[in-house]
Amino acid sequence: MSKIILQFLTVVALWCVAHQLVAQQKVTLSGYINDAENGEALIGATVFVRETQSGSASNVYGFYSITLPPGQYTIEYTYVGYQPLVKEITLNENQRLNVEMTGESQQLQEVVISGERVDANVTSTEMSTNKLDIQTIKKIPAFLGEVDVLKSIQLLPGVSTVGEGAAGFNVRGGGVGQNLILLDEAPVYNSSHLFGFFSVFNPDAVKDTKLYKGAIPAQYGGRIASLLDVRTKEGNSKRFEANGGIGTVFSRLALEAPIVKDKSSFILAGRRSYIDILAKPFLQDLDDVGLSFYDLTMKTNYNFDKNNRLYLSGYFGRDVFKFDENQGFNWGSKTASLRWNHVFNARLFSNFTAVYSKYDYQLEFGEDARDRFTWDSDVTNYMFKPEFTYFVNNYNEVSFGGSIIYYTFEPANAVGISDGERIDISLDKKYNLESAVYLSNKHELNDRLSAEYGLRYSMFQYLGPGTAYEYGEAVPGERKPVVGAREYDRWETIQSYSNLEPRVAFKYQLNASSSIKGSYNRMAQYIHLVSNTTASNPLDVWVPSSNNLEPQIGDQFALGYFRNFGEGNDYEASAEVYTRLTKNQVDYIDGADILINEYLEGELLSGEGRAYGLELYLKKNVGNLNGWISYTLGRTELQVEGINDGDWYPTRYDQTHNLKVAAFYDLNERISLSGNFTFVSGTPTTFPTSRYVVQGILIPYNAEGGRNNVRLESYHRLDLSLRLEGKKMKKGKERRNEDYWVFSLYNVYGRKNPFSIYFSQSDDRVSPGEVINTEANRVSIVGSIIPSISYNFRF
Incomplete structure (x- = not known):
């Protein structure tokens, strides 16, 4: 290889x-x-x-x-x-x-939605791509007044979530585990704090955020739905600067300064929540109960000379949820990226990246040392990526390179102690090697037609040491029996896969203000997020492809029309249609046991998926009033033998209608208003269709075996925010202090949006022969208006 x-x-x-x-x-x-x-x-x-x-x-x-x-x-x-x-x-x-x-300076009070030339949406080959400048993100009303990258991108077309408190996001009908999230080139496996209410990205450290929903360049791979590329600041190389804020939930502080002026700099940004501290007076009998998080983002760089630059960045974050002094669980991520930019000559630019990334969680409960249970799990990877860009001429820009990733998966390091007796139910680690090479070209064919085309070749090896199980046949939808097992030595290949992943995108310029774009890309995903909960949670399990679990393959086609209006391209509009066909999609048998299960692969089913839809986008770029409207009409379905009688059924995150409105208005130099409105069709869920009674206990039953046979109520919410700028104080010739207050209202009209619905049996006594009553219970994560205030500063 x-x-x-x-x-x-x-x-x-x-x-x-x-x-x-x-x-x-x-x-x-x-x-x-x-x-x-x-x-x-x-x-x-x-x-x-x-x-x-x-x-x-x-x-x-x-x-x-x-x-x-x-x-x-x-x-x-x-x-x-x-x-x-x-x-x-x-x-x-x-x-x-x-x-x-x-x-x-005259544009400081306006929202900058994109950091590119004003007609780039029409003239560039890129499609199915959105950028949000950090200044725009800071204008959007946020939960409890805290700016958040992931919540902001959910206002874009084709992006959704299953509700408040849901970790991650869904793109064009893809699952949470089908998004590749990169922080300075390092993959992030869980991007949320506090069960999905906040992201791990500190806004004071973020410079650029770019979401690829399709037309993904050949240098990226490993996921079939989308790519979120987050880049952090290098740090101020001119002077010392501090940014921070004090909010309802947490406070943050970022420091940046030159190490050697115009040659080397650093940024250090940290956050710490204090929900646990604020709650203590109200939990006097439960002093040890607490939920909190903290994170630290760091970056430094050094310019050796005009041809060599070195960047070192890292992230460390953790959430802690304690039930009492001895019980609770915690989870978190660590990443480190070392990048070397080298300019061989005026045309050949290179970047070499070494990455370390780890996501882990620990769970423990029990009254004392004689009766206790602990469970650790993690996924770790080491990656090296050489990348080159060769500027052939003004009409051709060639990119080529490769990557190699070594994974270790620890599904469960679990030990139980019962009455002093130790029981080890740990599972073996899994080892994998993923590599790829790619070649692509940005080609301007003539004044009207340009294209970006490339080819990626990816390889994956499932390695020893470990035990590989062989499963026998079973009735579709039933648990598969183990019929054999084989032991493998270290570095011995258990199973290998390889895939060609072609990418192509084109742009045809109709006139100076409009164009037609199209794209096709094939993506291969060799790792799988296993979760049968309503939304992704910290205890979900990542598993690699194996001799029983094939890699996911996704083919996406997109076609769009892009148009600008106004003398200065004041308005942007686009309409895109897309379809994605997928293979080897993972679903589960009824009653699947996915936690600490040595024979997990026998609980999994594999099938095909399809997603298709229409995305409409209208954006106003300039003026005191600006913002955007996005609408998505979409459908996402699966077909798995053994589920729903083999017929197509909607996924848990299928949403037919998705309407988002974001608006910003500058009253004057100091006061600005913003608001966003969300309307989303209800997501599917599975309800029982019949019931039976055993010894007075009612047991719901799905007689037809349908999956996701009912939809929840539609979700809608309005958020408002007011930003009050402080008076700017000049210091010296160029420096100045800035501060501002943010007052926000989340869920203005107190909508109780359903996150899930469950059924329970009535507590009333029932005489023999009488019908037992049941009731449906709706769970709303946020069911009232939530006001908040935060103070932010920069000096």
Whole structure:
């Protein structure tokens, strides 16, 4: 496998060298684009050459490259929210030109929804992609007044959740475990604090958030639904800066400063909730009960010279839920990313990344040391990614590289002690190796037609040591029996898989303000999130593909129409249709036992899935009143032998209608209002269709064996927020202190949205022969209006 990767990269490198020799009659302008105030790299800034009417954009590290014939040129640098920068240059040889752009003060009070050129939604090849600038995220009304990245992206078309308190999010009918979430290239396996009410991403440390719902570039793989790419700040390389806030639930503080001015900097951001502290006066008899979380985000960088930059970032966070001094559970994530940017020459840019990521949880309960139960579980991975970008010319940008990931899964390290007797029910660890190589090209074919096409080849190995079980046949929908087992030594391959994953996207420019885009991508997912609860929870289990569990395969097609209106592209509109066909989707037999089960694979069923829908999006970019409206009409279904008589049935997160409205209004320089409204069709759930009575106890029963046969009531909610800016205090020539208050109302009209419904038997005594009464009970996580206030500062 390593030989295949090496041969692939060697061939691509030789091709680049050959092309370099052929193109020696041209010269290249390259460099980095940064914020003049804090030195942060500007992602997606536009570089436009007036004489040739061509251009490029900076990558995620702020690097750009343009190849031109020798001569004199006028180069225009633009980025939304920043003053345009124009440079007159003479190009006779390759030239490095780093630029710093200054923010436009008159736009500070306006919401910046995208950090790209104003017509990028029409002219770029990207589709099924949304970006939210952190300044926009901070304007959106949030639960208990706390800004949250994941809650904000749920206002975008095609993105949903099954309700309040649900961890993660669903994209175009995909499951929570089918989203690849990256924090500075490190995968995050559980992205939520407090059972889904807040995300693990500290807004004071986040620089850029980008969601790919389709048309996913070839360098990414491993999940079949979406990619959420979160990039953190590098830290202010010009001066010391502090950001923070004091809120209803938690407080936060971020410090950033140069280590060596304009050469090295750092950022350190932390949060700590204090629900447990505030609740103590009301829980005098339960002093040890508490629910809290904390996290720490860190990053530093160093510029060795104009061709070498090093970045080191990390995250550590934990949630703690204590029932008393001896009982409770906790969960959390750790990540670390080491990245080295190296510029080989003006056209060849590289990034080498080493990543460590771990998610774990611990559960313990029992009265004393003689009667106790403990359970630990984790998933850990080590990853290395070499990535290269070769700027062939202004019409071709080639990307190539690879990745290798080593996984360890510990499903259960579980020990029970009963009356002093120790019982070990731990499960064996599982070991896996996933690798991939890719090659893609961004190609501008002519003035109207451009495309991005590529190929990814992924491989997966299920490795020893361990025991591989063989399961026999069973009636569809019933538990499969174990018929054999085999022991494997360390590094011995138990099962291997490989897949070709083609990617293609195109854009056809109809005119200056409208275009048609289309895309197709195939994705392979080799790990599975096993959960039969209403929503993802911290105790869910990640399992790898094996000799009994095949990888998930997803094929997605999308077609869209994009249009801008107004003289300055004041309005953006888009309409996209999509369909995704999936194989080897995991579901469960009735009554499946998925926790600490050595024979879990016998409880799982595999089938096909389909998701299709229409997404409409209208956005107003400028003015005192701005925001967006999104609507999604969609359907998500599964077909699994042994469930629902083999017929198609809706998934738990199928939502027919999904309407989101976000609006922002600036009353004046100090006061701004914002609001968002959500309406979502009720999600499916399974209700019993009959019942029987055993010794006076009523037992519900699903006679037809249907799955998700009833829908809950529709979900709708209105949130409002008021932001009051403090008076700006200047210090020195450039520095200034800023602060602001946020007053918010969550669930303004107190809607009791159903999260789930369960049935219970009446407590009334029943005479022999009389019918036993039952009642349906609706569970609402948030059933009233929730006011909040927070104070935020920057100096």
